[in-house]
Amino acid sequence: MNKQPIRHSEFYSFIIPDGNNIPIDFTNFKDKVVIIVNVASLCGYTPQYKELQYLYEKYHEQGLEILGFPCNQFGNQEPNDESHIVSFCQRHFGVSFPIMKKIYVNGEQEHELYSFLKSQKSGVLGFHGVRWNFEKFLIDKQGKVVRRFNSMITPLQFEEYIVTLLKS
Template identity: 60%
Template sequence: MSNFYDLAPLDKASKPFPFSELKDKVVIIVNVASKCGFTPQYTELEELYKKYKDQGLIILGFPCNQFGRQESGTNEEIQSFCQLNYGVSFPILKKIDVNGNDADEVYKFLKSQKSGLLGFKGIKWNFEKFIIDKNGEVFERYSSLTKPSSLEEPIKKLLGL
């Protein structure tokens, strides 16, 4: 996959979610988990989404159970958890793998575009974040330790605010 907009991962109902519909939007993609020390980042992600969605920001959560088995629920359980505990209103897509032979095409693309710390290609843990600009280019990759609120300035810049 050489183009972000060619990707079409599956949504929570296993229907294609075509990234071609995200043209001219700033996108944050994050691999999420319900039982992780970083799970409270949902709060700041939701705050960013509510604040900037009308200006063109979209956040996409991709549940993943590859790190400490911290996302073992079904897609329905994950949706319910996110809504009940954090009021998440941004899309949480179908649970995927982000590393290994079964890694989703979205993550294969993202990792090919932007390495992590010290050139590490793989995803190290839950809640790694990628920002994609309005042209479908991977702008930056952030570690799990990066608080979503610290992404506000780059988001504003990319949105032209």
């Protein structure tokens, strides 16, 4: 469980560096639908990058944003540094959405973004913590966390929710 207080009260208050250490200001995501996903290169769910990229290409012009947050907390499945991670994603899956700086999603060192996301939407059976790689949070155009999908739910399985939010 996170021991730090949540300092951010809204989704748009974050400024977080991407994998190239360029700050991404979340105010840029106002009026957009956003998927936040913790990612890993050596995971059985890594092929979900392909579906995420497909959705990004299909809906980005309509207002979909995707942010991938590398995390090495689950089975040491993301041991590389950000430059290797970004290169891997581009080379193997053609990823063009932002891959962010590596973070912790649970525990004493968990990033404030994940503290915020988890405080807004609990997981399966009310479980607070992120259970594994490729857990996805869906944020609406007002910055509200509206859905949380576990690793087994592939991005295409919740495409209908994305479309509904984009039309709203």
